[in-house]
Amino acid sequence: MAQLIDGKAVAARVRAEVQADVERFKAARGLVPGLAVVRVGEDPASKIYVTGKKKAAEEVGFRSWEHHLREDISQEALLVRVRQLNEDPSVHGILVQLPLPKHIDAERIISAVSPEKDVDGFHPVNAGLLSLGQPGLRPCTPLGAMRLLEEAGCAPAGKRAVVVGRSNIVGKPMALMLLQADATVTVCHRKSDLPREVAQADILVVAVGVPELIQGEWLKPGAVVIDVGMNRKPDGKLVGDVAFQAASQRASAITPVPGGVGPMTIAMLMRNTLIAASGGV
Ligand code: NAP
Numbered sequence: 001m002a003q004l005i006d007g008k009a010v011a012a013r014v015r016a017e018v019q020a021d022v023e024r025f026k027a028a029r030g031l032v033p034g035l036a037v038v039r040v041g042e043d044p045a046s047k048i049y050v051t052g053k054k055k056a057a058e059e060v061g062f063r064s065w066e067h068h069l070r071e072d073i074s075q076e077a078l079l080v081r082v083r084q085l086n087e088d089p090s091v092h093g094i095l096v097q098l099p100l101p102k103h104i105d106a107e108r109i110i111s112a113v114s115p116e117k118d119v120d121g122f123h124p125v126n127a128g129l130l131s132l133g134q135p136g137l138r139p140c141t142p143l144g145a146m147r148l149l150e151e152a153g154c155a156p157a158g159k160r161a162v163v164v165g166r167s168n169i170v171g172k173p174m175a176l177m178l179l180q181a182d183a184t185v186t187v188c189h190r191k192s193d194l195p196r197e198v199a200q201a202d203i204l205v206v207a208v209g210v211p212e213l214i215q216g217e218w219l220k221p222g223a224v225v226i227d228v229g230m231n232r233k234p235d236g237k238l239v240g241d242v243a244f245q246a247a248s249q250r251a252s253a254i255t256p257v258p259g260g261v262g263p264m265t266i267a268m269l270m271r272n273t274l275i276a277a278s279g280g281v
Contacts, residue, residue: 002251005152005226007144011263014147015060018270022061025278033277034063035093035119035269036085040078040104041071046097053095056266062273063090075104079112086114092277093119095269116280119272122169130176135280137272142174144264145205145226146181152253154203154224156183162201164188164214164241170207170228178203194218206241216246225254228261 026032035057039050050066057064067081078100085094094117100106110118115125121139129136149156161183165171175187188197198204198218206214207228219225229241240257248254255261 002225002248003152003253004248005148005253005255005260007148007255007260007263010148010151011144011267014264014267015056015270018267018274019060021274025274026061031277032061032063032090033092033273034065034090035095035273036065036067036088036091038067038069038078038081038085038094038096040069040073040097041101043099046099050097053266053269056270057273060270060274062270065091071101073104075108078104078109082109082112086112086117091117093117093269093273095120117276119269119276120169121173121272127168127173130173133180137276137280138177139169139173140265140268140272141170141207141228141261142177143268143271145174145228145261146177147268148226148255148261148264149203149224152224154253156181156203159183159202160186160200161203161205162186162188162197163205163207164192164194164198165207165209165228167207174205174207174228178205204242208241210241211239212241212243214242214247216243216248216250219247219250221250222252223250225251226261227255227257230257230262 037050037053039046054064054066085091094113096109110122115123118126118137121137126136156178161178163171163175166187166189175185179185186197195218199220201223203224205226211231225247227240227242231239233239238258
């Protein structure tokens with residue numbers, strides 16, 4: 001039976017570390033880190049995520065602001081708001097909650113956030129820095145997954161890592177972080193032969209959004225499995241992208257859903273905001 005990687009406990013630890021660092025930061029600089037979260041429209045999931053991020057920010061000792069804007073805001077007006085936040089010296093981190101309404105070009109908005117305040121790590125400059133292996137703000141979810149590997153005692157160097165999913169926010173940055181940690185990395189997508197690729201993985205990270213796509217029988221015995229997926233089944237149950245029961249029979253360690261990667265994302269957002277307030281990595 002696999003060891004359970006307890007993301008909730010690790011996230012609580014990361015947040016406590018950030019809180020202690022914030023105390024030191026305030027004493028040394030006489031400055032309070034500030035996080036501004038922009039939410040557009042009434043998407044119910046976004047409302048829950050933003051409330052959670054604001055609460056976490058306050059708990060670690062940041063100032064935080066939610067800018068809740070109308071669904072029908074124009075792209076130009078949203079760009080103006082982002083630029084105002086870029087100019088505001090009390091704001092060190094800016095996060096624009098996705099998804100944005102269809103009439104808004106999300107990539108333009110992300111690119112308008114100052115790279116130094118881009119605590120989501122989605123700006124093309126930060127994506128480029130990651131790709132070059134240079135310091136920059138990194139996307140929170142893969143950053144959290146890397147920390148979970150570390151906590152599970154799994155050093156990526158020399159291991160075969162397989163990442164299923166190639167999104168700009170999870171799959172691609174995850175693959176680059178594993179590569180930077182000296183793993184041998186394969187990235188899979190819809191055209192990949194999943195059972196064959198997954199069977200090679202010492203480390204398997206799955207970020208797909210299809211409930212229980214990865215079958216436990218495909219795993220290499222002893223693999224370490226990080227399941228990023230969060231899928232709501234018709235009965236209301238939250239499940240990952242990996243069939244957990246069967247996978248935990250073969251893996252040596254695995255994240256549960258919920259309680260695995262999910263809580264880490266907010267914790268790493270707190271870490272990124274403190275890094276931004278400190279003047280960068
Ligand atoms: P996304 O942008 O929709 O990307 C999904 C990726 O999975 C794509 O690269 C797609 O391949 C691939 N894919 C889809 N179906 C596949 C299949 N049948 N076989 C192989 N590959 C397949 O999703 P995302 O934003 O990365 O999110 C992925 C999951 O992670 C979702 O469940 C999301 O809720 C969750 N998530 C969780 C957190 C967290 O904090 N825990 C954060 C972000 C996301 P193609 O490129 O070929 O289309």
